[in-house]
Amino acid sequence: MRLVSTNSIEAGTILAQTIYNENGVVLIKKGMSLTERTLGRLLNQGITYIYIEDKSTTDIHAESVIPDKLRMEATETIKETFIEIKNGGLDSRSYILNKKEKRLTDVVRRIMEEIQDSEKSISLLTDIFINDNYVFQHSLNVTIYALAIGVELNLSTKELTEVGLGAMLHDIGKIFIDPEILQKPDNLTDEEYEIIKGHTQIGYDFLRKHLDIPTVISHCAYQHHERLDGSGYPRGLKGEDIHIYAKLIGIADVFDAVTSNRVYRDAMLPHEGMEVLYAGAVRLFDKDMIEAFKRSIAVYPVGLTVELSDGREGVVLRQNQALCDRPVIRILKEKGCRIEAPYEADLSTVLNVTVTACFTA
Structure with missing residues (x-):
């Protein structure tokens, strides 16, 4: 493929x-x-x-880290939770979240176990699901990415569970925002942008009232748009004033946002999404967390056509564990000409050769 x-x-x-x-x-x-x-x-x-x-x-196959059944169950759990909360009255919303908290936590733990047990790099391009609401799919994707970073950083099971639940609920404030503004294909007005930014405060205010949910979960919703240099929102927090979970979820949030198709722009490929993160390393994002993320995802997904620095072209055959930007390539062309006998080039052993271009046409 x-x-x-x-x-x-x-x-x-x-x-x-x-x-x-x-x-x-x-x-x-x-x-x-x-x-x-x-x-x-x-x-x-x-x-x-x-x-x-x-x-x-024909013999190249892209496999998902998260089984389809679990992914679909997770999406449905997020969808049910968010819709029931949105449609519930003020008196019933707290009850709904408390009722769903155990189910959400169970899903988080199962995703965490899949990531911990897998030797594959994460590539959500292999999981092609059509979802009518971006927020549901985004919440799951951010959970998967955030847990991958957390696993790479050797967080404890308790910490990973909190990170996963915080990631799953980080955008819950958006369910109270007018969907016409959230899904607007044109440029937002200043007033509309301020309304969308308000989802962090709304999510925080909603989550912090629930005694069964750790307080830190509400801060994930509150702080995931804060940036190290103080340029984020809603409070303009800097450096160590931002909770570690929020820093981590912020990276996962940005990566999924730029690598997912939106009404106002096409998706980037993973290596382009990583470039966005590295452009903000130190100034906006924690560099060690970005490095951990890079080690856990497929920067160049299986099946992607690439050009190498020595002029050869081929297709990504498989990933190298912890060296996800240096995969194994099946070489199909040399000097622009298709070769009769394709062969493998393992970029983890040929360090003077790099990927210089990707082709999707």
Whole structure:
């Protein structure tokens, strides 16, 4: 299989990875020929990249760290919790969250165990689910990324559980924001931007009232947009005044935001998302946390076509554990010409060769 941009695909291309909706129902099964109508639907649903069948990469398979069943259960749990809280009256909202807290925590622990037990690098490009509400999917993705960072930093089980729950609920304040503003495709007015920024205060005020939830969880919602140099919001906190969980979730939040399709912009690839984080290292984000994140995710996902610094081209075959920016490449071209006998180039052993470009067309 090969990873390509959805808008570059021609009708008749064969899908190599099944696409589901948020409830786990198969929308498009792998092996199906994609039509113009289907491709248009995928683009409208925000599916920027998909895996297709390709003769030179038939034996390459991208595998998910989080099992599909768990991912779908997690998404449904987040969705049910957020919708019930949003629709509940003021008197019932606290009861709803208290009722759901054990289920949310259980999901967090199961995701944590999958990450701890897996030797694979995390790539959510392999998990193609169409979800009508960005907040639900984003909350899960941030949870997965935040836990990956926490595992790499050797946080305790208690700390990881708190990080995961804090990440899962970090954007809960957005359910009380007008969806027309949240999903507005045009530039926000200053007033609208201030309304959206208010989700941190709203989330904090809601969560801190719940005695069954650790106080630090409410600070994850409150502080995940704070930045080390004081340029964040809502309080302009600096450095050590920002809770470690909020620093960690802030990194996961930004990465998922830029690597997910939004109504106002297409998704970046993981290596581009990492560049965004590194651009803010030290000034905005904790550099050690970024380094931990880099060690845990697939910077260049399996199936991605890349160009190397020595001019060779190929497709990412597999990842190298803890060296996720130096994968194993199946070389298909040399000096611009396709070669008859493709071979492997392990970038973890050839340190003078780097990835210089990625292609998704």
